[in-house]
Structure formats: C-alpha cells, structure tokens
Amino acid sequence: MSSSRLTGLLASLLIAILLAFTIPGGALRAQMNNSWQIQQQRQQEMLRQQQMQQEQMRRQQQEQLRQQQRQQLQAQQRQQMQAQQRQQMQAQQRQAMQQKQQQALQQQQRNKLQKQQIDQAKNAQQVGKPPPTGTPAHIANKPTGPMVFSNGVARLTRPLTPAEISRGFTGKVTPNGRALIKFQGRIFAVPASRVSGLTAKLAAQQRQTRWTAQQRGSVNEKVKALAAATTAPPPPIPKSVLNDRPSSGGGGNAGGPCDPKKSLTCNFNTQATKPGPVQVVKSPTVQASIDAAQAAILNANRLDYSQNFEDDLVNFNGGYTKFKGKLEKDLILIQYHDADREIGKDRTLKWWTSAAQGNAMNTVRNIQGSLGLPWGKRNAVSVARIPAGTEIEYVHGTASSQDSENFLTYYKGGGEQFRFKDFDPAWVTETRRIPSE
Numbered sequence: 001m002s003s004s005r006l007t008g009l010l011a012s013l014l015i016a017i018l019l020a021f022t023i024p025g026g027a028l029r030a031q032m033n034n035s036w037q038i039q040q041q042r043q044q045e046m047l048r049q050q051q052m053q054q055e056q057m058r059r060q061q062q063e064q065l066r067q068q069q070r071q072q073l074q075a076q077q078r079q080q081m082q083a084q085q086r087q088q089m090q091a092q093q094r095q096a097m098q099q100k101q102q103q104a105l106q107q108q109q110r111n112k113l114q115k116q117q118i119d120q121a122k123n124a125q126q127v128g129k130p131p132p133t134g135t136p137a138h139i140a141n142k143p144t145g146p147m148v149f150s151n152g153v154a155r156l157t158r159p160l161t162p163a164e165i166s167r168g169f170t171g172k173v174t175p176n177g178r179a180l181i182k183f184q185g186r187i188f189a190v191p192a193s194r195v196s197g198l199t200a201k202l203a204a205q206q207r208q209t210r211w212t213a214q215q216r217g218s219v220n221e222k223v224k225a226l227a228a229a230t231t232a233p234p235p236p237i238p239k240s241v242l243n244d245r246p247s248s249g250g251g252g253n254a255g256g257p258c259d260p261k262k263s264l265t266c267n268f269n270t271q272a273t274k275p276g277p278v279q280v281v282k283s284p285t286v287q288a289s290i291d292a293a294q295a296a297i298l299n300a301n302r303l304d305y306s307q308n309f310e311d312d313l314v315n316f317n318g319g320y321t322k323f324k325g326k327l328e329k330d331l332i333l334i335q336y337h338d339a340d341r342e343i344g345k346d347r348t349l350k351w352w353t354s355a356a357q358g359n360a361m362n363t364v365r366n367i368q369g370s371l372g373l374p375w376g377k378r379n380a381v382s383v384a385r386i387p388a389g390t391e392i393e394y395v396h397g398t399a400s401s402q403d404s405e406n407f408l409t410y411y412k413g414g415g416e417q418f419r420f421k422d423f424d425p426a427w428v429t430e431t432r433r434i435p436s437e
Contacts, residue, residue, distance in 0.1 A: 302422040303343075305350035309421050312350075313395065315372070317413070320397025331386040333418065334358035336367050339380035339433055349423040352384065357416040364434065370415030372402040382431040393421040 120132050156171045164171075168181040178189040313320065333352040341347035353371060361367045364378050386392060399413040 301426060302424045303349060304422050305348060306421050309395075309419070312419050315400050315419070316395065316397040316417070317400050320395055322393075322395050324393040325391065327386060327388050327390050327392060329388045331392075333384040333386070335382045335384070336364075336371070336373070336378040336434075337380055337382065338377040339431075340377075343425055349384075349425065349428070350420050352418045352420065354416045354418075355383075361415070369411050370399070370413065371417060372399040372411045372413035372415075374402050374409065374411050379434050379436075380431060381434055382428050384427045385429050386427050395419045 117132075117136070156173075160169060160171055168183050170180045170182055170187070172180040173192065174180065174189055179192045181188050181190055332355045334355055334357070335349070335352050337347055343349060357370070358381070361370055367373065367378055396416075396418055399415050399417045401413040402411040403409070
C-alpha cells in the first residue's frame, strides 16, 4: 500500500512539473532572456571602462616619458651652451691678454725708437748739425736736456726750430739773457724775444739756477752789507754840520746864515740834530731785495722738479691736497729706491712717503703694492727731514693703482705719498740698504 501511494505521488509531482514547464514557458523564457541581455550589457560596459582606463594610463605614461626626454634634451643643450660660453670667455680673455702684451711690446718699441731719435737729434745739435733725416718735428723741436754752459755762455742742447735757424740763432745765450745770432759772418747779441722759441724768461731762469760758488759768495756779501747798513747806528754828526744848523730865527746860526743853495742840507741838519732817539727808516723795497737774495741763496742747492708737476697728479687718488708756504713743524719723509742709482742722474728726490706709512710696510712686496711701484728695484731706504719754517711746495695724498709693464701684476696703491716741486739733497739725513727677503 505504501509503495503504491509513493509511486502515485511521484507521478503526480512529475506531471505537475511538466505542466509548469509547458503551460507558462513563453513568459519565463522572455524574462530569462532579458536578464541575460542586461548582464551582457553590464559586462560589455565594464569591459569598455576597463579598456578606456588602460588607454588613459598608457597615454599618461607616454606623455611622462616624452616630458622626461624633453627635459633631458634641454639639460644637455644647456650644458652645451654653458660649455661654449666658457670656451668663448676663455678665448676672449686669451685674446685680450695677447692684445695687451702686443700693445705693451709696441709701446716699448715706440719708446725705444723715440729715445733713439731724441738721442740722435741731441748729439747732432751738440756738434752743430741738423737732426737726422726722418726725425719727426715734435722730436726735433723738443728740448732734450738743460743748457750746457761754457765760460758763462749757455748753449741749448735741443734742435733749433726752422724759425730760429732763419734768424741766424746760434743756440747760445749770454749771461744777461741776450741771444747770439750770426749775420753776414759776424756774431751779434740781440734780445732773446727776437728769436722764436727762446724767451728772456727762460734765459733768466737758467741764470738763476746756474749760480757758481763765486756768484753765491758775492751775493752773500752784498746781503750782509745791506743787513749791516739797516741795523747799524747812524754815524756821528760832524761839528761842521752842527755849526751850519740855522738859528731859531730862521735866518742863520752862531756860525752864520745857511746858504740858500744848501737849504736842503740845512733842513736835513736841522732834523738830524733834534734831541731824542734816532729813527732808523727801513725801506720796503730794500727789505724785499734782501729777502729775495736770501731766498735765492737758500734755494740755490735745491733740485728743480717743476717739470710735469701738474701731470703727475694722475698718480694720486682723488682728495689730494696742495701745499705752498712755510712748514709749521719738521717734516719727516721716507723714500724706497735702488741703492745703485745716483741722485741727479738716474734717481730723483721728488716722490716720498711719510714715516707712519713706512712703519706700516714690512716687506718690499708691501712697499710696491701700497705705493704703486711696479718698476725698479727697492733695496734701499732714505730718511729726510725738512726743518720747520722752510718754504716748500708739494702735493700730498694717496697713491693710485698701477699695472706692471706686461699687465700681469696689479698694484693696488692707497699708501700715503708726497710729490715735491723742488728738493734739497741736504735734507736727506740717512740712507740704508734693505735686507734681502
């Protein structure tokens, strides 16, 4: 019984299932197809999104790669440009250095040629010949040195100008400042102003600076005589003069009346015999002559450095000062120079520094750098003292910078220095050699 019932139940269930599939099958299939299509669409959409994301990431990677390549290329180009610029700057520096060296060499050659031409013109003038052919006019007419003196007659060592030659000028000047010319075989002394290129001022200057010891001694004696005449008491009045003094009545005195022809003498005697101290009258003109003569004696031994005095101001920095007058106190000076050179020949006394500046420099290199001295040896030091009250003229300031002859060394300058217009060698009190470094 139970098995038959079970079989019946299974059969009914199977039939029910078959009926469920057979009767509503069209609607179920449509529903299932719709859900499948939706799923397919979703999958396709997801796939498209994934592809788009991958494509976008690929493009971003490619763009980043291209940017890196561009940056690397730009960095290489910058490095190449910098390298080229460095090479160009180095080439320009080398070219500028070569040009400076060539210019310095050319300047040395020009200076050497000019010196040779000046020496040749000077030698020709000394023997009375014209300068060599081809000598430039500015060299032929340039003074080549001081006058040469012989028996009191000065002779110019520079070549004569065409105007001087046309006037017959012999190149000689007398002690009183007159020029000697040659006319029709005879020598005449004429005023120097008649000869072109020569003035009486030049001749007078040469006479003042070329005093002999005998001339200085003669002037000194005259000065002493003048000084004694102005300070000595007046001589006693002779009795004959006292007897010629007019009386109080004005018509005469005890010795007789004054002669009208000697009225001036009578008047002088009257004033001279008045009671009271004797008044000594000093003449300003005489005193000025005495002062000028004394100054000439004091300055006779000074070396004249007035030439190029104003031009040498370029060797000072701005802010320099000029002094002309009497020193209020002693001036102590220091000069560094070549021990083998002699004053008046190849060494001058126009450039000095102060004692304070000298104490601040302890090596030759410091001396050359502070005072701007690129040339010459500096193996000796001289000390000078100019006494207070001395009449002097100089420029005081700091040294300007200088370059060496080959432009390879720079000297800063800035040290204290003096440029004197004249200088007495007697002011130099001591000279010593500088120990080698």
